[in-house]
Amino acid sequence: MEWLGLQFVTELPESGQVILDCSHNPFLVMVAYLVACAASFATLDMAERVVNAEDPGSRRIWRWIGATCLAGGIWAMHFIGMLAFQTPIDIQYDLGITLFSLLIALLASWLAMQTLSEAQPSALHCLKTAFVIGLGIAGMHYVGMAAMKSSATAYYQPGLFALSVAIAIGASFAALWVARYLSEGSGVAHQLLKYSAALILGAGIISMHFTGMAALDLVLPEGGLTASGGDNGHLQLGLTVALIILLILGSAISAALADKKLQNKEEDLRRVNALLSQLDQARMSLQQAANYDALTNLINRRGFNQIFAEKLCQKAAEGGMLAVMFLDIDHFKRINDSLGHDAGDELLKVIAQHIKGSVRSHEDVVARFGGDEFCILINLRDREEARNMAQRIMLKMKEPIELAGRRMVMTTSIGISLFPEDGSTCEELLKHADLALYQSKGAGRNGLHFFSSNLKTRASFELQLEEELRHALREENGLTLYYQPIFELKTGRVTKLEALIRWQHPLHGLLTPDRFITIAENNGLIAELDNWVLRRACKDLGELSRHGCEELKIAWNCSPLNLTRDELANEIEQALRSAGVAPERLELEVTENALMGNIANTLVLLRQIRALGVSLSIDDFGTGYSSLAYLKRLPLNTLKIDRSFILDIPTATADMEIVQAIIVMAHTLHLQVVTEGVESLEQYEFLERSGCDFIQGYLLSRPVPLDELRPVLEEINQRKHSHAVNPLILARGTFAPVSLDPAPKSPAPHAGASVVRPIR
Incomplete structure (x- = not known):
């Protein structure tokens, strides 16, 4: 069978001379292998860029660049390999057929890049594509062989010919399969794996070429052998082609590396922007958490103190009154102990709504300080305004609350301090309101008290006694x-x-x-x-x-x-x-x-x-x-x-x-x-x-x-012996206590008799 002047399955003629002493320039063979490896590495790199590129236009560009690198590399390897082929006769190459072989390589490479563009192609899809690509590479090779013009006729051994086609298909499948695992990843190990894959794929590609060359037999007619003109500059031409293609491949690889770094920087920038956005959200969340109570959505102690300080400065400059009102839910601990903390939390939410519903939303500030303790900051004109609001809250608190299948009524104790009457700083007013609340709880709860100076005196006295008692014990x-x-x-x-x-x-x-x-x-x-x-x-x-x-x-x-x-x-x-x-x-x-x-x-x-x-x-x-x-x-x-x-x-x-x-x-x-x-x-x-x-x-x-x-x-015990009937009755029958001091009406308390007082 003859195709493009090549004899594939035709037997060698009986007459004629078979050229047996054809050889290859080992240096150009190594150059061809280097070009094949570089083309394989560039192709894997381009495939990675195609998969990781986000923009469709960028993927299309990298696909064509990869196809060009693969086609140019395979064709250059083939061309250099042909230049390495040394025969005793002169061989010329047809330019048109040679360029046609390059076109075949380009089409096969484009098909390969289409498959490599897929993130995870199936094994069957890779096999089908490898079959077409292998045929294309083999076609490029044998079309390139047809470009040889000499006095000899080319014959191919069928077995080696089929083996070269199989090697082309296997190398193509290996390239597609390896690319599935190299499309993603980074680091030294990833790069070493890519280098190893490029060396193996390069060996497969060049093996296909020289298997095809091994299948070639050149036959001259009798008397057709003439003196050879040498290598005719094949070494110089081969090195020139190798240099050009390596520069092209190097440029493509450099461009891919630069694009990868740019993409990594863009990803880093996006991550930084995302992180900044998260940090901004976290800052807002932290600010919310720092200034607001998570359970009731009321301002917490920190947020309250900030607002309190601002209002205090305003009132100090412009004049006017402020009231600080401390509220504590009476016997709230019994709710947690009997119904559980979840029920207690639900109750706190309802109580917070009751308190907010009893104040002026645009003027007054309601805060939860923790537990069952709330605080209200009130703008007011006179003392009675604070009393009226406290009574309104106490009345609202007495509304029945449905909780855990029970209907219950809660009460509150309230302590109030006034600016500027009871203090001029936040600390003073809060402390004085707390002392007033302590008095309300000590008076039986469910009541309100304003701060008075004697409360501070008693608190200071108790604090002093505490310190002195510690010293006395120590x-x-x-x-x-x-x-x-x-x-x-x-x-x-x-x-x-x-x-x-x-x-x-x-x-x-x-x-x-x-x-x-x-x-x-x-x-x-x-x-x-x-x-x-x-x-x-x-x-x-x-x-x-x-x-x-x-x-x-x-x-x-x-x-x-x-x-x-x-x-x-x-x-x-x-x-x-x-x-x-x-x-x-x-x-x-x-x-x-x-x-x-x-x-x-x-x-x-x-x-x-x-x-x-x-x-x-x-x-x-x-x-x-x-x-x-x-x-x-x-x-x-x-x-x-x-x-x-x-x-x-x-x-x-x-x-x-x-x-x-x-x-x-x-x-x-x-x-x-x-x-x-x-x-x-x-x-x-x-x-x-x-x-x-x-x-x-x-x-x-x-x-x-x-x-x-x-x-x-001794005095008490001696009476038993002096008075048999009643040891406490003297002989004349009169009552005589042992102590000479008159007995007071109330007994002295003892160490175990503690005065029960509400403890907050």
Whole structure:
């Protein structure tokens, strides 16, 4: 078969001379391989640019550039390879056919770039395209071979011819397949992979060429061999073509690299712009978060302070009044504890709307400071305007609220300070409004109070006392214990003492617990104070034992807040061990309200204390809300009746009946009964007839310090031996209390008796 003067499947003629000594210039072969590798690398680079280009016009341009580079590289490799072909005869090349072979290469390359432009072409699509491209490259090669003009006839071996076509198709498929994985990526590893792929593809392309050349046989007729004219400048022409095509490929690669850098810079610029936009949004979000409350969308404390400072400067310059109003929702903690924090948050949203609906939206500023605390800044003309607004808010708050399937009514306590009457700075006015709010909560809640100067005086006094109390605890200076005897009716002797703390203040004299216990509870000092009393009482009990009072017990009052501490049992055990006192000689007194505050945890702690051997007493019984069902579960030893039931005996019949019922009930539960506040002989006789076990009060003695205690105990105990019928009745039948000082109408408070005051 003959095509373009080439014999493909025709057998060699029997007559004629076969040229066997054809060779190739090794240097030009290496140049051809270099051109093939450069063309492969450029093609992969152009394919990457086509895939990553965003503009359709740019993709079209890079596609044509890639097709030109591939076509030019393959054609130049073929041309240089032909120039490397050395024969003993002269060979010329037809320019038209040579250019036609270049056109075939260009069409095949354009088809290759069309497929390479796809981000992820399928394997089947790559195979189909590779078949067409391989045929095109083979066609370019054999058309180029047809351009050879010489006296010899070209014959091709069919096997090698088919192998060259297969190599062209395989190399094309390899190029398309590798390009799928090299279209995206960056870094050194990506570049090394691309270089490796270019070397392999270059080897495939040049292998196709020289396989085709190996299939070639040139036949001369007999007597047709003439002297060759040498290489006829083939080396110089080959190097020139190689240089030109390498410059073209280098320029294309440089352009692709510059475009990639430019695109990366554009992407970086877009990322920077996006980041700046995000930062701007984040700044706005942070500003919103910094100045507004996320739950209620009200201004927060920071935003409020900024507006407050501006309005304060304005009012100071122009004149006028401002009111700062603090609001606190009464018993809000019960909502969180009973219904959960989600319900509490929903309630806060509703309350915030109630407050906003009660103020003038264009003049007044409503803020949430945190928790259930709100603050309002009001422009006003007179004091009554602030009062009217506060009353309007309180009335609005009383509207029923549907929450978690319940219908509830909330109340609020309000404190108000005025500018310029109550202060000239933001800090002063806010602090004074807070003090007024504290007064409203202390007065029973659901009320409003304006700031007054005495509130500041009291707050300053309490702050000073707090600092001095810390110092007194730290230095153990000024604090002391007084002891009040507890008389056992059955034995006619003092068998117990109640330890009562006193503070010998350098300026204010001897302070009773009602002056400083609440301060200690509100400022985290109560645990340290209670522990000091415990250790001192145990130490004093050891001292009394060394002076013949081995049977005495000491009752120690424990603050309700201390019952929440798991360390209490260990502290009691350590104090007893340090003083060398038996646990049975210590009695812990707690109020019934403290017991019932958290009955489950309290019960565990009391059982731990009881397991040490320490007795337990419930103090101020009858004034709280203890349940008899829980009372029988508590590991108690003693029940102390509050003095309020004794005060009007014997004139109050109802009180007498209540006391008798309590004594019977306590004995039924196997509890001993102590009655405190006994001040008259009639009260003593009534309690003795009713079966009371112990009495305590000014009838026996006032609380006295340790160094005055033993004479008092001896005097009380000696009466048993002097008066068999009644140790407190003298021979002439008159009432004679031990203390020579007249008994005051109200008893002295003790360390465990805390004045309940609202705590914010």
